[in-house]
Amino acid sequence: MSNAYDVLIIGGGPAGLAAGLYASRSKLNTILLETNSQLGGQVSTYHEMENYPGVLDTTAPELMDNFKEHAKSFGTKIEKAEVQEVETGDFIKTIKTKDGIKYQAKSVIVATGAEPRRLGVPGEEEFKGKGVSYCATCDADFFVDLEVVVVGNGNSAIEEALYLTKFASKVTVIVIHDQGTMDADKIYQERAYQNDKIEFVWNSTLEEVKGEGLVDTAVLKNVKTGEKTDFSCDGIFIFIGRVPRTDFLEGIVDLTDNGYIKTNDKLETSVPGVYAAGDVRNKFLRQVVTAAADGATTAAAAGGYIEEEEYWQENVLEAEEDVLVAFWSPTNEESLKMTGKLENMDLEAKGVKLVKIDTYKNTRISNRYDVTEVPTLLKIEDGEVAEKITQPTETEIEELI
Known part of the structure; x- marks a missing residue:
């Protein structure tokens, strides 16, 4: 199949691009599918980029362009496509x-x-698109010398409010908390308080958007008194958090109640060989640097998964003869003795193939066959387990063969 790859990445933000870079660099045939024409994900809609380690003078779009070029330089193929369904098989x-x-x-x-x-x-x-926006970097230049409202008080909201002051004549931030209390980091709060173009409306939420063709009024509600006020403005920017894009994975992988993907320490989902990286997974910190780290982790984990599965498929499941699988560990003396005996038994002459599995390196295969002790022997016939013996004696090994 021409559209067959080792690794397929869904999403072209910092996590996806970093995964592409690391996977391609490991000589894995890699493709990245992105819904939008512009790569970089949400990061590319921002402007400032001052907390990516080692990069002192760049913008967010410039950094994402560098991510893209770096991934492509190692061979990552990038195509525009919207994924609607993922079907998981035993391997492919x-x-x-x-x-x-x-x-x-x-x-x-x-x-x-x-x-x-x-x-x-x-x-x-x-x-939406007529005064209501979710991206200051995208739409700020439509509001030059106009007055706008920002709804939200987290890092994104305050950062975007600061950016909007470069264009708008006045930026009013609507904060649900008491005066002086915001969710944004202190450094953003201090910058906002010091900016003459920024004002605040406390204890309030946006109740309704009004206008004649274009936005001209934000209806605000005081959360303590319930009083509603018509607030005149030319635009409304909403920054109240994000929702993970996991609709196409419902029923496929395990999700949190909020729709984020659950992962283990290798960032693998509940489906073997399917990984999650960046803001889409359930994690503590969502930043460009952690997304990039996730991308590197998933690429390395995917490479190990492919190598392990291909070896098992080729040498065990697709073997023409019966296979004796010896699970061993270099730190277990009994398992070393067992593998030594098996190697000296001339199994080929008896029509049996020997495959050794180091349980430390190949945890996936060990877990799949519920191997919790070494040494353990499995006899595989036509891809199925015919017999399993833990701590086998010499007599049991002879009978198994």
Whole structure:
């Protein structure tokens, strides 16, 4: 199949691009699918980038361009496509796009990130793109010398409010908390308080969006008194968190109640060979640097998974003869003795193939066959377990053969 790859990455943000870089550099045939024409994910919609280690003078879009070029330089193939379905098999996964194209991959890395959360208030959807925005970097230049409202008080909201002051004549931040209390880091709070163009409305939320063709009024509600006020403005920017893009994975991998992907320490999902990186997974810190680290981790884990599975498929499941699988550990003396005996028994002459599995390096195969002690022997016939013996005696080994 021409659309067959070792690793398929869904999402072209920092996590996906870092995964592409590391996977391609490891000589894995890698493709990255991104819904949008512009790579970089949510990061590319910001401007400032001052906390990526070792990079002192760059913008967010510039950094993402560098991520893209770096991944492509090692051979990552990048295509524009929206993934709608992932089918998981024993080893090969099938990925279907909105356009009906099918891809096959031995491992899949989900790096779809999260999109801006909607408030769901009256007028929000109606005025989207007509004064309601979720991206200051994208739309700030439409509001030169105009007055805008920012809803939210986290890092993203305050950072975007500061950016908007470069264009708008006035930026009013709507904060749900008491005066002087915000969720943003102190450094952002201090910058906002010191900016003459920024003002605050405390203990309030956005209740409704109004306008005649374009936004001209934000209806604010005081959360303590319940009083509603018409606030005149030319635009409303909403930054109240994000929602993970995992709709296409419901029922496929384990998700949290909020829709984030659950992962283990190798960032593998509940499905073997399917990994998650970046903002889409359940994690403590969501930053460009942690997304990039996730990408590197998933690429390395995917490479190990592919190597282990290919070896098992080729040497055990697809073997023409019976296979004796010896699970051993270099730190276990009994298992070393067992493998030594097996190697000296001329098994080939008896029509039996010997495969040794180091339980330290090949945890996946050990776990799959519930091998908790070494030495353990499995006899595989036609790809199925015919017999399993833990701590086998010499007599038991002879009988097994």
